[in-house]
Amino acid sequence: MRIAIVGATGEVGRMMLTCLEENNVQISDLDLYASKRSQGSTLYYIDNPVKVQTLTEASLLKHYDYVFFSAGAGIAKTFAPIAAEASELVIDNSSGFRQEQHIPLVVPAVNGDLLAGYNGIVANPNCSTIQIVLPLAVLDKLFGLKQLVVSTYQSVSGSGHQGIVALQNQRKGSVDKGIYPHIIDLNVIPQIGGFLDSGYSQEEEKMHFESRKILRLPELKVSVTTVRVPVIYGHSASVYAEFEREVDMHQAEHALQQASTIVYYPNSYITPLDLGNSNDSHTCRLRLGCDSKSLSFWNVGNNVRLGAAANAVEIFKMHRQLKAE
Numbered sequence: 597m598r599i600a601i602v603g604a605t606g607e608v609g610r611m612m613l614t615c616l617e618e619n620n621v622q623i624s625d626l627d628l629y630a631s632k633r634s635q636g637s638t639l640y641y642i643d644n645p646v647k648v649q650t651l652t653e654a655s656l657l658k659h660y661d662y663v664f665f666s667a668g669a670g671i672a673k674t675f676a677p678i679a680a681e682a683s684e685l686v687i688d689n690s691s692g693f694r695q696e697q698h699i700p701l702v703v704p705a706v707n708g709d710l711l712a713g714y715n716g717i718v719a720n721p722n723c724s725t726i727q728i729v730l731p732l733a734v735l736d737k738l739f740g741l742k743q744l745v746v747s748t749y750q751s752v753s754g755s756g757h758q759g760i761v762a763l764q765n766q767r768k769g770s771v772d773k774g775i776y777p778h779i780i781d782l783n784v785i786p787q788i789g790g791f792l793d794s795g796y797s798q799e800e801e802k803m804h805f806e807s808r809k810i811l812r813l814p815e816l817k818v819s820v821t822t823v824r825v826p827v828i829y830g831h832s833a834s835v836y837a838e839f840e841r842e843v844d845m846h847q848a849e850h851a852l853q854q855a856s857t858i859v860y861y862p863n864s865y866i867t868p869l870d871l872g873n874s875n876d877s878h879t880c881r882l883r884l885g886c887d888s889k890s891l892s893f894w895n896v897g898n899n900v901r902l903g904a905a906a907n908a909v910e911i912f913k914m915h916r917q918l919k920a921e
């Protein structure tokens with residue numbers, strides 16, 4: 597198996613190596629790419645040292661079975677099409693291709709069928725979207741999802757390594773805002789990305805668009821408020837969902853308990869600090885919403901794992917499995 601990771605030194609890239617390792621993926625040829633800054637540094641795959649190389653167009657003319665990108669939308673837009681020409685499947689973590697109609701936006705447990713017979717670029721969705729669509733897909737199947745109101749509580753690692761650095765420096769007394777519009781330590785910032793004419797932020801609009809695309813519900817009404825909080829790893833979301841049909845609480849609980857990639861907590865809840873190395877979407881505090889056709893719940897997921905690297909590796913695994921069938 598020949599694999600390349602672009603952005604290997606970042607939060608997501610490093611976790612991608614960990615997730616591939618955890619799945620015991622045997623790689624005969626592994627190339628790790630990053631910016632010039634990382635040229636020559638060493639990362640490890642199952643105890644084997646691998647030197648990081650500077651990304652160039654020529655690097656991606658080589659044939660790989662799978663190329664993982666986690667280096668931002670700009671790099672993906674320039675280099676992923678080159679990789680897609682030469683290699684079988686390119687899995688991109690950025691927002692660069694998610695809105696393109698012909699590019700599948702995949703959470704394997706929800707719409708992994710899109711990978712059957714597909715080669716080219718696959719988009720990995722936004723981190724907060726991945727964790728909420730998993731339980732929402734289960735509930736949609738039961739009751740018909742109609743409308744969604746979500747507030748997120750997103751950790752600083754969601755902004756990449758620089759987000760963690762900003763929070764850690766501020767905790768030591770720095771008053772440098774770093775990459776954020778305000779101090780994040782001991783604070784809450786209701787802005788992720790720039791604001792658009794709609795009044796929503798870029799992150800909020802991503803969640804609107806991506807929820808509809810992944811759930812295949814183009815008419816779904818969605819309103820999201822995304823908020824940065826001083827947590828290092830783990831995004832949380834408060835979700836209010838309205839349905840076409842009456843909700844049966846026992847049926848909802850049973851289906852969530854049975855679903856893969858979901859951990860359901862009937863009588864307790866989880867916080868980001870409790871997540872550990874989990875790749876699951878943790879769903880708790882399920883209760884009726886405003887009426888018998890609505891539900892509210894709390895959801896927590898590791899943004900770097902479930903929200904990025906682990907989902908990318910699940911895409912890889914499902915693509916291989918479908919190909920072998």
Ligand SMILES: NC(=O)c1ccc[n+]([C@@H]2O[C@H](COP(=O)([O-])OP(=O)(O)OC[C@H]3O[C@@H](n4cnc5c(N)ncnc54)[C@H](OP(=O)(O)O)[C@@H]3O)[C@@H](O)[C@H]2O)c1
Binds near residue numbers: 605635753
């Ligand atoms: N963090 C999350 O929770 C999360 C979740 C979902 C999706 N994503 C997406 O995943 C991507 C990576 O995020 P991250 O959190 O891993 O960010 P990060 O920690 O800032 O890492 C960025 C990576 O991109 C590389 N890079 C930067 N400029 C480059 C260049 N000119 N050429 C080649 N490589 C370059 C960096 O290499 P150097 O180390 O050499 O600078 C580093 O490996 C982003 O698109 C992000 O939106 C992140």
